[in-house]
Amino acid sequence: MSCLSALLFFYWVTTACLRRHTHDVDDQASLIPFADDPAVARRVEQAIGKTVPATAPPAAFKA
Numbered sequence: 001m002s003c004l005s006a007l008l009f010f011y012w013v014t015t016a017c018l019r020r021h022t023h024d025v026d027d028q029a030s031l032i033p034f035a036d037d038p039a040v041a042r043r044v045e046q047a048i049g050k051t052v053p054a055t056a057p058p059a060a061f062k063a
Helices: 002-018 023-034 038-048
Strands: none
Touching (some): 023 038
């Protein structure tokens, strides 16, 4: 009985968290790996036609 309760609780919590989930969230999450390299971000933008919010990390400019 406790396993069933735990399973129902997990289902309820997951459903509540994903209720506000949109397709835009998936798109932004899939572009995160390219956001720290502006050159790669431009290539990805050209390949897929979506804007990648690219910002170079501050450590990349230190010598």
